[in-house]
Amino acid sequence: MNIGIIGTGNIATYLLEQINVNHLAKGKITAVFGRNQEVGQRLSEQFQVDFHTDIQAFLETPLDIVVEAATVEAAGLYVKDVVTHQKDLVVSSIGVFKDVVFLDEVKALAGSNRTHIFLPSGAIGGLDVLQSAKAAGGLERVQITTRKSPQSLGIEADEEKVIFEGSAFEAVENFPKNVNVALVLAIAGIGVEKTKVRVIVDPAIERNTHTIEAEGDFGRMQLQVENKPMPNNPKTSLLAALSILAVLQNKDRALRIGN
Numbered sequence: 001m002n003i004g005i006i007g008t009g010n011i012a013t014y015l016l017e018q019i020n021v022n023h024l025a026k027g028k029i030t031a032v033f034g035r036n037q038e039v040g041q042r043l044s045e046q047f048q049v050d051f052h053t054d055i056q057a058f059l060e061t062p063l064d065i066v067v068e069a070a071t072v073e074a075a076g077l078y079v080k081d082v083v084t085h086q087k088d089l090v091v092s093s094i095g096v097f098k099d100v101v102f103l104d105e106v107k108a109l110a111g112s113n114r115t116h117i118f119l120p121s122g123a124i125g126g127l128d129v130l131q132s133a134k135a136a137g138g139l140e141r142v143q144i145t146t147r148k149s150p151q152s153l154g155i156e157a158d159e160e161k162v163i164f165e166g167s168a169f170e171a172v173e174n175f176p177k178n179v180n181v182a183l184v185l186a187i188a189g190i191g192v193e194k195t196k197v198r199v200i201v202d203p204a205i206e207r208n209t210h211t212i213e214a215e216g217d218f219g220r221m222q223l224q225v226e227n228k229p230m231p232n233n234p235k236t237s238l239l240a241a242l243s244i245l246a247v248l249q250n251k252d253r254a255l256r257i258g259n
C-alpha cells in the first residue's frame with residue numbers, strides 16, 4: 001500500500017516514523033504534500049519520501065490512500081481532488097464536514113469513484129455506541145465536554161473557565177484545531193446542530209480530556225478519555241495520531257471489530 005500525506009506537521013511526522021521507520025502498518029508513505037519547502041526537504045531526506053508542493057503532481061503519483069493531516073481549511077481545498085483521483089481518503093480535520101452539503105458531495109464523489117473515506121475516531125471513543133444507538137432511530141442526546149490546558153487551546157488563562165458552549169457546528173468555527181472530535185461525534189450521532197459542545201480551559205490540567213455523554217432508547221453512555229498531548233503540538237492528543245495509524249492497520253483486514 002502506497003500512502004500519501006497532506007501536511008508536514010506533528011501527525012505527518014509521527015506517521016512517517018511509525019510507518020516508514022518502525023513498520024507499524026503494511027506499506028509505506030511514498031509521498032508528502034505541503035507548502036513549506038524547507039520542512040518538506042527535511043522530511044524527504046529523513047524518511048525517504050517524495051515531497052510535493054503541487055497537489056496535482058502529488059495525486060498523480062501511484063498512491064492507494066491519502067491521509068489529510070493538515071487543517072480544516074486545507075481539507076476543504078483538497079479532499080475532493082483526492083477522491084476524484086480515485087484514492088481512498090483518511091480525514092483528520094473532520095471539522096471540514098460541518099457543512100453537511102459538502103459532506104454529501106464528497107460522499108457522492110467517493111461512490112462514483114469507487115473510493116472509501118475513513119473518519120478516524122481521533123482523540124475520542126464511543127462512536128460505535130452512538131452508531132448502534134441510532135441504527136433504529138432513538139438516539140436523543142449527545143454532548144461532549146472538552147477540557148484542555150491554555151497551551152493546548154493556544155490561549156492565555158489563569159483560572160478554570162467555560163470558554164464555549166454551543167453546537168458542534170459553532171464549535172468548529174471557533175476552535176478548528178481543537179474540536180474535530182465534536183464533528184466526528186456529530187456525524188456518528190445526531191448531527192452538527194443537535195450535538196452539544198462545551199470547551200473548558202483549565203490551567204491545572206495536563207491531559208486533553210474529553211467527556212462524552214449520550215442518551216436514548218438504548219440507555220445512557222458516559223465516556224471520559226484523558227489524553228496525553230503530543231510533545232510537538234499540545235493541541236493534538238497522541239490518541240488522535242494513533243487512531244489514524246489504526247485505520248491504516250485495519251483497512252483491509254478480514255475481521256472487523258465494532259460496527
Ligand SMILES: NC(=O)C1=CN([C@@H]2O[C@H](COP(=O)(O)OP(=O)(O)OC[C@H]3O[C@@H](n4cnc5c(N)ncnc54)[C@H](O)[C@@H]3O)[C@@H](O)[C@H]2O)C=CC1
Nearest residue numbers: 007008009010011069070071074092093122123180236240
Ligand atoms: N480528529 C481528531 O481527533 C484530531 C484532528 N486533528 C486535526 O489534525 C490536523 C493536524 O494535526 P497536527 O499534525 O497536530 O497539526 P500541525 O499544526 O502540527 O500540522 C499541520 C500541518 O498542516 C500544514 N498545512 C496547513 N495548511 C496547509 C495547506 N493549505 N496545504 C498543505 N499543508 C497545510 C501545516 O504547514 C502543518 O505542517 C489539525 O489541524 C486538526 O485539524 C488534530 C487533533 C485531533
Ligand SMILES: O=C([O-])CC(=O)C(=O)O
Nearest residue numbers: 123177178179180181237
Ligand atoms: O487532540 C485532541 O484532543 C482533540 C483535537 O485537537 C481535535 O479534535 O481537533
